Amino acid sequence: MIGLVLAAGAGRRLRPYTDTLPKALVPVDGDKTILDLTLANFAEIGLTEVAIVVGYRKEAVYARKEELEATYGLKLILIDNDKAEEWNNAYSLWCAREVLKRGVLLANGDTVHPVSVERTLLDARGRGQKIILALDTVKQLADEEMKVVVEDGKGVRRITKLMDPAEATGEYIGLTLIEPEAAEELADALKATFERDPDLYYEDGYQELVNRGFTVDVAPIGDVSWVEIDNHDDLAKGREIACRY
Template sequence: MIGLVLAAGAGRRLRPYTDTLPKALVPVISPDAADSRTVLDLTLANFAEVGLAEAAIVVGYRKEAVYERKADLERRYGVKLTLVDNDKAEEWNNAYSLWCARDIIREGVILANGDTVHPPSVEKTLLAARGTALPGRGRVILAVDTVKRLADEEMKVVADPEKGVSLITKLMDPANATGEYIGVTLIEPEAADDLADALRTTWERDPQLYYEDGYQELIQRGFRIDTAPIGDVSWVEIDNHDDLTRGREIACRY
């Protein structure tokens, strides 16, 4: 099991930071200091805390900034890094970005979006769920917030303990959702080929689709996806400057 971060996005709503940096490298902790820490830093620290010795990062927009920091990130967190290039990062959405890491996924991964500030308890929850999975279950486990009050923009999930996830989409009534997918997933090696094929179908249908649409494609094919509730945990997806302010408040707590 290794870590995997999707860090190819531009994050244009975070300009001027993202004029020169990918979203994953926008400073979160000590933003004005030379040793400021980013979402990527926080995620790699989480991986290290749960014992992952290797991680892959899918890069695209302003990828040179990640390449420049690779050696320092490896020293700081003790995690060996592999960078995977997404050649369509500025044109296509992240279904293609995750598909670019299809060979990495065969090793088994904890996937984290490069814009999600969250504590290591999320990764611990996923690994604990892995250990209790029944046969035929637990090949893909989504970290889900079942506490937060939902609105229209969240990536919502409908799930049943016996049947797994039936729907993952933003386009549904929040009142009917089980919770919000927070952008962190455990993917076992035996799910890799099925997921890669579903992702390929998804981005070939529409390059602007999300990898969560690939999850839905898997579900429609009869593949079971499970969830792990993260509890009452502070986290945020950083899309804009208000989210960044919230992310900085949260990150200082752990």
């Protein structure tokens, strides 16, 4: 199993930082970026290789590749997303379809979180699950969150932002464990998703899988401080959180 980071997005709501950097390289703890924190987590759980999907301002990631490898003891594979500024991240994850065949721990490139989340996903393996989503069942939900409805014994039934928060079991936080056995079916679902609408999220690909009868499981992360960094308020919160880890 290897790590996988989606770091192709432009993050326009974080300008001026993202005038010259992809969102994943915005500093959150001194010189440490969101990407640094994720790579540190992956190294701490024993991964030795990480694929990073790059697109917007990808030259900044290429420039730091050797430094990041040396700092975290990881081999990095950079995967170019040629439509990063045109299409949403269902296509971005599909770009990594070959590495999905190795099994991955997927992390969004804008999620600040502790290594306990990765450990929770790894600990949840072993009962035949093929895809396991990290789920926050504690946080108070609103309209912007990626909300999930889970049914006992059947896994995820719905995953979308477009849902009454009161209906949701919890929020998907942007980390997924994907076993090799799920790779081909997931890639096909992602392709169907972005071909239907290039603006759709990879989570819509998960919904496509569910609609096809595929079981997508969840692992509750407990009462954990984390944040998805979309804007400057999120960045301020991310900086408060990052210094604790």
